[in-house]
Amino acid sequence: MKQIRSFFKKYWITVWLMIAVFSLTGIVVYAIYGESHNSVKRVIATGKKDTNQFSSNYLTSSVSKHAVNVNKGYTGTSNVEIDIRNYEKSNPSAVYPVAIDYTLSCVLMDKEGSVSLSAAQVSEILGTSVIQLYAPDYEENPVEFGAQLLTEVLNVTLTPSSDGSAVDTYQIIFPSDMIDEDISLRIVAAPKTHDKYPDLPISIGALFYVQSQNIVLTTGWSGAFNDLQSSAPSGYDGFNYIISGSGKANRTLSWDKTLLEPNRQEILELFGVDVTSEYSDSGNTRSISISLDSKDNSGRYDIQFYVVDDTAREQLNSMTWAELSRKVVLSTK
Numbered sequence: 001m002k003q004i005r006s007f008f009k010k011y012w013i014t015v016w017l018m019i020a021v022f023s024l025t026g027i028v029v030y031a032i033y034g035e036s037h038n039s040v041k042r043v044i045a046t047g048k049k050d051t052n053q054f055s056s057n058y059l060t061s062s063v064s065k066h067a068v069n070v071n072k073g074y075t076g077t078s079n080v081e082i083d084i085r086n087y088e089k090s091n092p093s094a095v096y097p098v099a100i101d102y103t104l105s106c107v108l109m110d111k112e113g114s115v116s117l118s119a120a121q122v123s124e125i126l127g128t129s130v131i132q133l134y135a136p137d138y139e140e141n142p143v144e145f146g147a148q149l150l151t152e153v154l155n156v157t158l159t160p161s162s163d164g165s166a167v168d169t170y171q172i173i174f175p176s177d178m179i180d181e182d183i184s185l186r187i188v189a190a191p192k193t194h195d196k197y198p199d200l201p202i203s204i205g206a207l208f209y210v211q212s213q214n215i216v217l218t219t220g221w222s223g224a225f226n227d228l229q230s231s232a233p234s235g236y237d238g239f240n241y242i243i244s245g246s247g248k249a250n251r252t253l254s255w256d257k258t259l260l261e262p263n264r265q266e267i268l269e270l271f272g273v274d275v276t277s278e279y280s281d282s283g284n285t286r287s288i289s290i291s292l293d294s295k296d297n298s299g300r301y302d303i304q305f306y307v308v309d310d311t312a313r314e315q316l317n318s319m320t321w322a323e324l325s326r327k328v329v330l331s332t333k
Contacts, residue, residue, distance in 0.1 A: 052088045052201065053096035054158075059084065059189055059204035060304075062227045063113065064240040068174060068210045078210055079173045084189055086158050086166040091265075095165050100158040100200070101192040104170075106133060106143070107151045111182045113207040114230045116150070123147035125183050129175035136168050145185060155192075174210050184209035221245030221292055223253070223330035225321065226302075233324045234317040241328055243301040246294040255305065256327040257286040259312040263304040270301050 058066055059082065068078050086096040108117045108131075117125075123146075130146035135154055143152055158166045172185065188205035191197040207228065226242040233239070239260070243253075255262065264275045271290040279288050292301070305328065307313050316324065 053086055053094065054084070054100060054102075054189075054191060054197075054200040054204065055088050056082060056084045056189070056204055056206075057089070058082050058206045058208075059187065060206065060240055061201050061204055062236050062238065062240060063186070063188065063205040063207060064226045065113070065184075065207045065209075065228060066226075068208060070179060070210060070212050072212045074179070074212060075176050077173050077175055078179075079171060080208060082170040082172065082187070082206075084158060084168045084170075084204075086160060089269075092165060095160065095163075096158075096200070097164075099160060099166070100197060102156055102158060103190050103192060104135070104154040104156055105151070105186075105188045105190070106145060106154075107186045108145055109184050109186045109207065111184050111209050112230050113184060113186055113228050117183060119147045119150060122150060122183065125181045126175060126177045129177045131175065131178070131185055132173040134171040134173075136170075142173075172208065174208075178210040179212050180210070220247070221249050221251055221330065223328065225325060225328070229321045233319050233321060237307065239305045239324070241303045241305055243292065243303070243330060244299055245292065246299050248294075249292045251290055251292055252287050252331050253290055254285050254287040254329045254331065256284050257281070257308070258284045259308055259316060259327055260305040261308050263306070266303055270303070 058064075058080070066080070068080055070076075070078050084102075086100055087094055108122055109115065110117060126146050128146070130144035130149075132142040132144055134142045136156065143149070143154070145152070156168060158168055160166045170187075174185075184207045186205065186207045188203050190203035191200045194200075194202055221243060222245060223241060223243045226240045227236055241262075243251075253262075262275060267273050267275050267288070271288075273288050273290060275288060279286050281287075307316060
């Protein structure tokens with residue numbers, strides 16, 4: 001004990017410095033450890049991804065409906081071209097870094113997408129006619145849907161090119177027998193093994209049917225939600241809104257800003273309007289002025305609306321589609 005006390009008296013400065021160093025090291029290590037955990041806790045999931053790197057020109061996470069329009073009296077075939085990309089259209093430089101293995105599921109449904117059709121039902125509508133799907137690996141031999149083939153699942157890989165981007169293009173040809181009939185083709189693309197692609201949507205899809213209409217050169221424009229209404233609004237994280245018409249026109253697009261927020265990038269690309277600054281408010285209603293021209297986008301503008309926050313989510317969960325449709329209005333004023 002005397003030797004220990006003698007040692008401390010002789011080297012007390014050295015001992016003190018060593019204790020101080022060890023104490024400081026402990027404080028620093030604890031601070032770094034604590035800060036690293038706090039930074040993780042500060043990450044807030046808003047539900048709004050900056051980019052969607054598994055996207056399409058038609059397919060969406062809400063499986064929207066798309067009418068292929070033909071003129072009254074038309075008796076020929078009609079078609080639609082679908083693309084699936086590893087980047088969002090508004091941000092083509094932000095590509096997904098690896099190839100995406102996905103399935104493309106195709107099913108013949110009724111027009112609302114609520115039930116699958118039987119072979120007898122399809123035969124009664126189409127007879128011997130078929131819907132042809134030209135896929136990237138089926139250029140010479142398209143998949144033919146009809147009474148003999150009601151559903152099919154294709155296994156596809158979205159492979160990046162030399163610049164990192166990747167696009168798969170599908171061509172669908174609908175027979176004239178489909179026009180105005182209670183039949184549609186539902187297409188859903190889903191990355192395989194979602195754990196492998198946790199930052200991609202679980203699936204994207206759409207429902208396609210053919211309808212005839214009197215196409216006239218007027219300035220009639222209308223807007224409506226285009227999601228499958230067999231499910232209530234509470235079942236959707238976001239909503240697809242379609243503006244369609246012909247001719248040229250100036251219109252006002254208004255929405256309840258306490259409930260919904262439009263995709264700003266889409267508004268900027270489609271109409272050249274910056275929603276962050278070019279708007280007017282009246283109570284809870286926010287409005288922007290837009291110019292429409294049927295020469296652009298074949299007379300169709302697709303816009304996505306997001307739910308503003310949890311409070312808005314609670315209100316929307318109790319709404320019907322009729323009530324929700326009054327929250328977004330396209331008008332002449």
